[in-house]
Amino acid sequence: MAIKLSANYSKKLGLPQYSSHSFSASVEVELNDITQVEAEVQKLYQLLQQSVDQEIQQPGFVPTANTNGNSRPAPQQKGRAQPVNGSGHPSAPPNADRWNCTDGQRGFILRIVNENPGITKQVAEELSQQLFGIGVKQLNKMQASQLIEDLLVLAGKPTPRQTRWQQQPTNAQAA
Amino acid sequence: MNTLAASSPERSEQDVLTALQATVSASRLSLFLQCRLKFYFRYVLKLKKPKTASLHLGNAVHAVLKAWNKARWVQQPLSLKVVHETYQTAWADNTEGSVAWEPGEEEADKTTGWRLLDTYLRESHLPAAIKPDAVEVPVEADLQQHGLPRLIGILDLVQQRQIIDYKTSATTPNADKVSHTTEIQTCSYAILYRHNTGAQEAGMQLHHLVKLKNPKVVITTLPPMSPGQETRLFRQMEAYLEGLQRRDFIPSPGMHCSSCEFFNECRLWS
Ligand code: SF4
Numbered sequence: 001m002a003i004k005l006s007a008n009y010s011k012k013l014g015l016p017q018y019s020s021h022s023f024s025a026s027v028e029v030e031l032n033d034i035t036q037v038e039a040e041v042q043k044l045y046q047l048l049q050q051s052v053d054q055e056i057q058q059p060g061f062v063p064t065a066n067t068n069g070n071s072r073p074a075p076q077q078k079g080r081a082q083p084v085n086g087s088g089h090p091s092a093p094p095n096a097d098r099w100n101c102t103d104g105q106r107g108f109i110l111r112i113v114n115e116n117p118g119i120t121k122q123v124a125e126e127l128s129q130q131l132f133g134i135g136v137k138q139l140n141k142m143q144a145s146q147l148i149e150d151l152l153v154l155a156g157k158p159t160p161r162q163t164r165w166q167q168q169p170t171n172a173q174a175a
Numbered sequence: 176m177n178t179l180a181a182s183s184p185e186r187s188e189q190d191v192l193t194a195l196q197a198t199v200s201a202s203r204l205s206l207f208l209q210c211r212l213k214f215y216f217r218y219v220l221k222l223k224k225p226k227t228a229s230l231h232l233g234n235a236v237h238a239v240l241k242a243w244n245k246a247r248w249v250q251q252p253l254s255l256k257v258v259h260e261t262y263q264t265a266w267a268d269n270t271e272g273s274v275a276w277e278p279g280e281e282e283a284d285k286t287t288g289w290r291l292l293d294t295y296l297r298e299s300h301l302p303a304a305i306k307p308d309a310v311e312v313p314v315e316a317d318l319q320q321h322g323l324p325r326l327i328g329i330l331d332l333v334q335q336r337q338i339i340d341y342k343t344s345a346t347t348p349n350a351d352k353v354s355h356t357t358e359i360q361t362c363s364y365a366i367l368y369r370h371n372t373g374a375q376e377a378g379m380q381l382h383h384l385v386k387l388k389n390p391k392v393v394i395t396t397l398p399p400m401s402p403g404q405e406t407r408l409f410r411q412m413e414a415y416l417e418g419l420q421r422r423d424f425i426p427s428p429g430m431h432c433s434s435c436e437f438f439n440e441c442r443l444w445s
Contacts, residue, residue, distance in 0.1 A: 004439070028203045130249060142371035159313070 003031040008042040099137045099145030108148050109136060116155040124151060191219050196419050199324045199412060201363035207415050208359070209431060212444060215424035216437040224436040226272040232288045233343045236384060237331070238265035239292050240341055242333055244310045247303050258296065262289055289386040291343060295392050300382065301334065309333040316370035323412045328367050336377035338364045345384045350395045353381060362408040367401035375399055428444065 010024030024041045031040060113121055128136045128148060132143050138146060152158055186194075195203070195218060206212040216222045242261045246253045253261070266285055274281070315327045332339040340360070354361075354431050361379045368376045379397040384390065417423075435441065 043194050
C-alpha cells in the first residue's frame with residue numbers, strides 16, 4: 001500500500017513600516033515503506049526550507065513612511081490592544097538612499113551636520129559606526145534618537161535635562 | 176522628537192489640556208491614575224514646589240550612571256576618580272531648583288548617594304565587555320492607530336535587548352509587588368522599545384539602589400510585556416484621555432497623601 005506524505009513549510013518575515021510578508025510551499029509524495037518516513041521528512045524539510053528562504057528574500061513592494069495611506073495597518077478600534085510583532089523586523093533590503101529612521105530624525109541629523117561646521121557627515125557616520133557598528137542610514141528609530149542626542153552633545157547643545165524624575169509620589173524614585 | 180517645546184506662560188488651560196491629551200508619558204499616566212487632583216496641580220496648573228532631597232539624590236546618581244554607561248559604550252571606562260568628580264558636579268547642579276536642606280542633611284545625603292554608586296559599580300552589575308544598545312535615549316510611539324495619544328519616554332539603558340531602569344529607593348523592593356507597581360512604566364517602555372526598534376524586548380530589569388545603612392542593589396528581572404499587559408496599559412490610557420476630556424480632577428485621598436506636596440492646596444479643594 002502506498003503511503004502519502006504531505007509536507008508544508010511556511011515562513012513569515014517582518015518588513016519596515018510594520019508590514020510583513022509570508023510564503024509557504026507544500027509538497028506531497030508517495031512512499032512505499034513506512035520506514036522511509038523519517039529520512040523523507042528530513043529531506044523534504046531541507047528542500048522546502050531552502051526553497052522558501054530563497055524566494056522570501058524578494059520582498060517586492062515595501063511600503064515607506066510616505067506611502068502609509070495604503071500600506072499602514074487599518075486603524076484599530078479605540079483602545080484595542082494589538083501586540084507588536086514579537087519576532088523582530090529584519091533590516092530592509094539594501095538601498096543606498098533609504099533611511100531606516102523617521103523623516104523627522106533624518107532631517108534633524110542633516111540639520112545638525114549643516115549647522116555645525118565641526119560635525120561633518122563623516123563625523124556622524126563614524127559616531128554611528130562606533131556606537132552601533134552600522135551606518136547612519138541603517139539606524140533604527142531608537143538608534144537615530146541616540147545618535148541625535150550624542151551629536152547635540154558634540155555640538156555643545158545638549159538637550160535640556162529631562163524632568164521626568166520630578167516629585168515621584170512613592171519613596172522609590174527613578175534615579 | 177529631540178526638541179522640547181517651550182511652554183508659554185500664556186497658554187490657556189484648554190491649550191494645556193489639549194497638549195496633555197496629545198502626548199502621554201508613563202509618569203503622567205501613573206500620576207493621573209493615582210490622584211487626578213495631584214495631576215491637575217502638577218501638570219495643568221503647574222504649581223511650583225521646592226525640589227525634594229530624594230529627587231536631587233536620584234538625579235545625581237542617574238547622571239553618574241549615564242556618564243558611566245556612555246563611557247563604557249565607547250570603551251573608555253571611567254576611573255573611580257572621574258566617577259567621583261562627575262558625582263560632585265552632578266550634585267552641585269541646581270538647574271532644576273535647589274533643595275531646602277536641613278542643617279547637616281545635604282552632606283549626609285551626598286554621602287548616601289556616593290555610597291550607592293560605589294556599591295553598584297563595585298558589584299559590576301553590568302560587565303564592561305557588554306556594549307549598551309542605548310543610554311538615556313528619548314523615544315516616542317505614535318499610538319494614533321489605537322485611538323490613543325503619542326507615548327513618550329526615556330529609556331535609561333538598553334543592553335542585549337533588555338530594558339534597564341534605575342531607581343533609588345529607601346526600602347528594599349519586593350519583586351512581586353514592584354513588578355505590579357511599576358507596570359505602567361515598564362509596559363510603556365516595552366511599547367516604546369518595540370515601536371522604535373521593530374523588535375520585541377528580551378525582558379526588563381529594575382535596578383534598585385537601596386539607601387540602607389549598608390547600601391545594596393536589588394535587581395528585579397521581568398519578562399517581556401504580555402499581550403494582556405499591553406491591553407491593560409491601553410485601557411489605562413483610554414481612561415486618562417476620557418478623564419481629561421471630562422476634566423475629571425477629583426482628589427483620591429489615601430496613603431500616598433503623606434508624601435504629596437500639594438496637601439495644603441488639596442484641603443482647599445471643593
Ligand atoms: S493630598 Fe492626596 S488627595 Fe490631595 S492632591 Fe495630594 S495625593 Fe491627591
